[in-house]
Amino acid sequence: MRPPASPSALVPTLVPVLASALALAACAAEPPPRAPAPQAASAPPAAAASPPPAATAEPVEAQKPLEFIRDDVPRAREKARAEGKALFVDAWAPWCHTCLSMKHHVLTDPSLRPFADRVVFADIDTDRPENAPFLERHEVTVWPTFFVLEPANGEVVGLWRGAASVEELRELLRGSLAAMDSRAAAALPADDPARLLIEAKRAHSAGDHAAAAAAYRRALARGGAGWPRRSEALLGLVSALRRKDAAACADVGRAHVAEVKGAALPADFASVLLSCAAALPDRNAQRAAREAAVARLRAIVADPPAGSSADDRADAWSLLADGLQALGDAEGARAATASKLAVLEQAAREAKAPEAAAAYDYGRAMAYLALGRGEEAVAMLKEREAQMPASYEPPARLAQVLHAMGREEEALAAAERAIGRAYGPRRLRYLKLRAEIQEKLGRRAEQVATLREEVAGYEALPRGLASQSALDDARRRLAEAEKAQRGAKKR
Known part of the structure; x- marks a missing residue:
């Protein structure tokens, strides 16, 4: 995920940090720290009342990509109601490089097509005025943000903020459908971690960060160390804390940065930690938080998580450059920026159309500038x-x-x-x-x-x-x- 960059945020200096000041917002809102990435708000697969959609007899390779209703949530919701389906909404923007990467390299994957039997898919350009009513109800500070909604009342049953792999999207959809089928929020015990996670995501979607943080904490406490949704709940927690309590965010971030798993989620967690570190008044605490984030990012770029895209890998390098620059290691930051550029240049060469290659333009341009x-x-x-x-x-x-x-x-x-x-x-x-x-x-x-x-x-x-x-x-x-x-x- 990545925060929206103000155009002017890039102008003052040509140091490596310039190349990534906005990278994680894929794209995030103000301030421009890297936005937290993938977070799924749904019951774990084990809670499913019915199995996920079965693949059709048609070979996956022959299936068509998903079809989206563009910039018309009311029509999409009415279609979902009429057909008894969940509503998936991709909140994106044309300026968001992670959004473009997701659209060209993840959402087009034919293995997602079977979900159309149970889900209506829509997307909204968050800069268009016709989408303001949806955005008034559902907070978007990270681009893209994916919502899964009950069609009758528009309640959130699934939420994912930032980049995701194909498998992570499948899990989001499976878990969201399971939550909707079993009416998980009402049927599960009040202290069940799955229910608490749904409550946290609903609060997060509504912009109630204090309530979201409290629910994330309860979910983590109930779920324990082996809970399958632990990583996404941890990312949700630090993301909610970042808006209100930088010190608590840094404490949670340092304690858990090494355990977070996923495709893009580990780097996004580190990015939130870097953002919170910058807001700390104590220099020693700042440095300790940055060093923890940098150590994790070094491990990520050395061994990228399974399912991570070129955009994800480039963001990890970009974040590492930011962290090293903040720690005073200009040479290391420059080397990280050069590695980021190499990832993006290869991805652009392999893109099948200019529109797909354009997903990497912003990162490439900022890296070129930073490298002179x-x-x-x-x-x-x-x-x-x-x-x-x-x-x-x-x-x-x-x-x-x-x-x-x-x-x-x-x-x-x-x-x-x-x-x-x-x-x-x-x-x-x-x-x-x-x-x-x-x-x-x-x-x-x-x-x-x-x-x-x-x-x-x-x-x-x-x-x-x-x-x-x-x-x-x-x-x-x-x-x-x-x-x-x-x-x-x-x-």
């Missing part, structure tokens, strides 16, 4: 824009790279192209980038006009897409720019 190879990033992104002329992503990334290289006029032109194609909150992020470029060019009046447009855009967003912290930040930057403009006129 900005011209390669520029060439790559110009080629991608020619291949995908309707997408806002290539020109937006190109603007970031050119801005970081000090080529402001070119950056401004690229930013204008991205703004013209983008929509929703992402377009407002690109307005922020344009304002920064205009400031560098000394175009104060244009900068102020852009910032006013950004503020108005945030004020007009529907609930569900709106972010008070983003609006407050935009207003602060506008006030500073207006003050600077007045000062310049007096001189």
